[in-house]
Amino acid sequence: MGTDSAGMDIFSRVIYAPRIDLTIALLGTLISAMIGSILGAITGFYEGGRTWRKFSSALVMRSADVLQAFPVFVFAIALVAVFGQGVSSVIAAIAFVNTPIYLRLMRSQVLSIRKMRYVEAAYVAGSPDISIIMRHVIPNALPPVLSQLSVNIGWSVLLTAGLSFVGAGVVAPLPEWGSMISMGYQNIVTGQWWPSIFPGLALGVTVFGFSLIGSSIEILSDPARRRVLAGTVS
Template sequence: MAMARDAGARARGGSRRLAFFMAVLRTHPSFALGYAIVLMVVLLAIFAPWVAPYPPETADPVAFLQPPGWPHLMGTDATGMDIFSRVIWAPRIDLSIAILGTLLSALIGTTLGALVGYYQSVRGLGRFGAGFVMRSADVLQAFPVFVFAIALVAVFGQSLQSIVLAIAFVNAPIYLRLMRTQVMSIRTMRYVEAAWLAGMPDWRIIARHIVPNAMAPVLAQLSVNIGWSVLLTAALSFIGAGVKAPTPEWGSMIAMGYQNIVTGHWWPSIFPGLALAVTVFGFSLVGSSIEVLSDPARRRRLAGRLETVRGIAP
């Protein structure tokens, strides 16, 4: 009976949270737009083989630079490849690189940030190590991001793995600083001091009491950084340091088509550019919504505004 009551309570709590989330989306259309864009891009990436009308890397010399129309909805490029099919296939590459690179950077940055924030106020070797990590992060962030990413790709070699590593290195200091700031404020809380006085080891205090309560800004930053990483991937491909043509990728498609704009053939670069801009915009909106929903104070204010919706609670 107790297990059944617990299961029922969890189900009711989940339904209330879902109802609250849907109410927030109804009152914040921009958040709903962001989730719709991201969901559409993810679905296109998953179902690209069934949605795309043509193979993304098959060229038809007879159909080169055909304007948008039928049977090529977005026209063809200078090699005769269907732009609509390539725009649909491109998120598979861009999102995969961006998500892997961002998650790796978050893992590295949050781990180092939690350790630095916890030990920075401690004397001895821990404080020295924390200071060394922060000065190293300052050195990394002193370089222009794009130039630093190009240098990393040049060092590791031009491959998908190199782009993922470049994104991870570039973004890691952001998460390090976010987590460090959160941990330094949480470390002085009474429940953390109580856990320390109870003899709990440092690693357990960090993992159980500090990191879970410091993740709100990190989660919000994740979505923003995924969109930014998609843009960085496209920029590297645009200058020839990223994904190699003819692999369908928005940056390389823009690079292949921008030379034809002078002759009036705008569609080979405009359509992938629009897809890239809309995707980055969608992830930015999702990041804004996560920042609001993960903040308890903002959730309470939103719940106050949604009192007219019966049964809604954060």
Template sequence: MNIVPIPLRRPAAVIGLSLLLLQMVAIVFAPLLSPYDPTHADPLASLMPPSATHWFGTDINGMDVLSRIIYATRINLLISVSSVLLAFVVGVPLGLLIGYYRGLPSNLAMRLFDFVQAFPIFVLGMALVSVMGQEIWNVAIVLAILFIPIFARLIRAEVLSLRERPFVAAARCSGATDIDIMFRHLLPNALMPAMVQVSISIGMAILLTAGLSFIGAGVRMPVPEWGLMVSSGAQQMILGVWWVSLFPGLAIVIAVLCFALLGDVVRDLLDPTKASRSDKKAEEPPALPIGETR
């Protein structure tokens, strides 16, 4: 009998969990892993290439790139995870309400979501950050506003397909209130797509955070942030100074890949029937050609 959990039998799941563990280590042990202060500028060490002294080189201000990448893991994941969790907490109940109750309020909410999602993400993000200010928590709130319609639409679609099922009618006949039906019967059955979307949205939030900082609408210097580091090194890349932008860019790729792979793990954990079917299929012996016997 194979006692290894089904999600861990996939190489993608192992890679995703390993990358997540790597980021957790960087977050927790950043002061121990960073060889230099991430915000300390040394003009005499400006744009030094990778060496034994500075493994990833230095930027134009003389700040150590490796130290800034390690500390930026905290900033980027703090903004991304907090924004997605806030969007989940707000969007799931909202989607449950507009999916269960039909009428003018539900239609107005959907039109508001259409209005928010009709704007280019970076344009809307720049506008909101400009109004609220370029602070870490303001960027997180802006991203949460952008993600709330995604979770609300997912839950609403599931609720619309479940609200006419026989188990809902049975609960209503037994005297259950609307609150009981929504939160005890509909929500547990409608939550799986939103749970899978959390991991995917965190990867999207990392890209958006880096993108806003790249165009100057995110956090400000000298805060260590991956997109801001890529932006500060983009101007020197044409001169052959590749390390300032390359290493934080690779950090963005690793973080986004990690949460994309973990989305599959979450789906397998929340849908054991699909995982068991794939497991049984993997254990079945291959079919023999017609006319042959074992």
């Protein structure tokens, strides 16, 4: 793969970069999924109530609307500017911008699951609300969240690379695909294409792989589609 303009080996940096990109994407996405799923389960479970819980649920949803009103990339740059440039700042930015996605996804699932007979039976049996949410509601609402999780990990890798490309992400010379593309794209017109093409190919293959994993999880979590797939294979 050659070397870049600073004489650094492209191959070793492309191989090392996933340690940075995937760590940021995995941690940021998992944090957002955990926070968003818990908030979505609570807001969905208490939707339509007549107490202060209804007001709290509406307040959380309106806050999510405000967050999603801003362009994601611009919002992430603003968060990195506030927290300072670095790996932890990118993780915090990814977790912050992804939380409303899982909040809405979990809430939509809980709105239908809370009407199921087993939830009503647990409520009649005297189980507290927190126990019903954690033992009956959230586990049955997880499959779509897990499918979205894989897709968002790939998207977070792209966001990390994008932030580093514009100089707002990982600090150079730490190996990262976005910063490598940023360092090499200016030399493409002079014929030196390899410093940016190879990191770009690695980035594209990684994002495509996570999208395939998300599709597989969606199929495997649906019993009807799983039976159809098994019949087709057999």
